[in-house]
Amino acid sequence: QQQVKQSPQSLIVQKxxxxxxxxxxxxxxxxYFPWYQQFPGKGPAxxxxxxxxxSEKKEGRFTISFNKSAKQFSLxxxxxxxxxxxxxxxxxxxPTSYGKLTFGQGTILxxxx
Amino acid sequence: KAGVTQTPRYLIKxxxxxxxxxxxxxxxxxxxxxxxxxxxxxxxxxxxYFSETQRNKxxxxxxxxxxxxxxxxxxxxxxxxxxxxxxxxxCASSLNRRDTDTQYFGPGTRLTVL
Numbered sequence: 001q002q003q004v005k006q007s008p009q010s011l012i013v014q015k016x017x018x019x020x021x022x023x024x025x026x027x028x029x030x031x032y033f034p035w036y037q038q039f040p041g042k043g044p045a046x047x048x049x050x051x052x053x054x055s056e057k058k059e060g061r062f063t064i065s066f067n068k069s070a071k072q073f074s075l076x077x078x079x080x081x082x083x084x085x086x087x088x089x090x091x092x093x094x095p096t097s098y099g100k101l102t103f104g105q106g107t108i109l110x111x112x113x
Numbered sequence: 114k115a116g117v118t119q120t121p122r123y124l125i126k127x128x129x130x131x132x133x134x135x136x137x138x139x140x141x142x143x144x145x146x147x148x149x150x151x152x153x154x155x156x157x158x159x160x161x162y163f164s165e166t167q168r169n170k171x172x173x174x175x176x177x178x179x180x181x182x183x184x185x186x187x188x189x190x191x192x193x194x195x196x197x198x199x200x201x202x203x204c205a206s207s208l209n210r211r212d213t214d215t216q217y218f219g220p221g222t223r224l225t226v227l
Contacts, residue, residue, distance in 0.1 A: 031214070042220055043220045045218070091156075099144055099145075099160075099161025099162075100158045100171070104155075105155045
């Protein structure tokens with residue numbers, strides 16, 4: 001059962017453009033929503049995270065927008081750079097399920113110079 | 114602080130063998146979670162350990178097992194390897210039971226089963 005659906009599967013953006021990745025979830029018990037960035041041959045690195053009591057969180061060029069009623073959240077990367085080319089995963093945590101993050105399927109982002 | 118470390122980084126095994134992977138969490142972190150990453154299934158949760166106790170387990174067969182030591186280091190074991198076990202195995206550590214949602218991942222162990 002896929003509890004977190006991520007789209008698109010792949011995304012191509014020009015340098016300086018905005019990259020937008022969307023996720024939708026079903027489990028209303030989820031209380032924490034991180035985004036991870038993964039480069040080839042590396043483990044996922046925590047990028048930014050949000051809790052449901054906040055509708056938006058910004059850290060540098062990265063912004064999470066959260067819509068609790070729609071059960072959706074998205075990652076916006078402003079001024080996208082070639083170095084941002086990586087795979088991005090959204091995830092969600094259910095506090096009743098110790099230590100388990102449920103991940104989306106990932107988005108391969110390519111930023112062309 | 115040093116990050117999460119995993120050893121070995123690469124492993125090649127044959128079907129039927131068993132394998133043990135090791136994970137050292139960030140200093141002070143007491144929770145360790147394990148994940149399997151494959152192109153088809155993505156990142157799937159295997160299990161989580163805290164204070165040497167398995168508190169949660171994902172939907173994997175009993176061939177997958179793990180343990181945690183008193184220094185929070187963790188190992189996972191896969192017995193009777195199958196071709197489908199080829200994957201990147203990731204461990205992640207977090208601070209304590211009240212903060213187990215903030216997870217920091219290691220570089221992973223790439224397991225190839227021939």
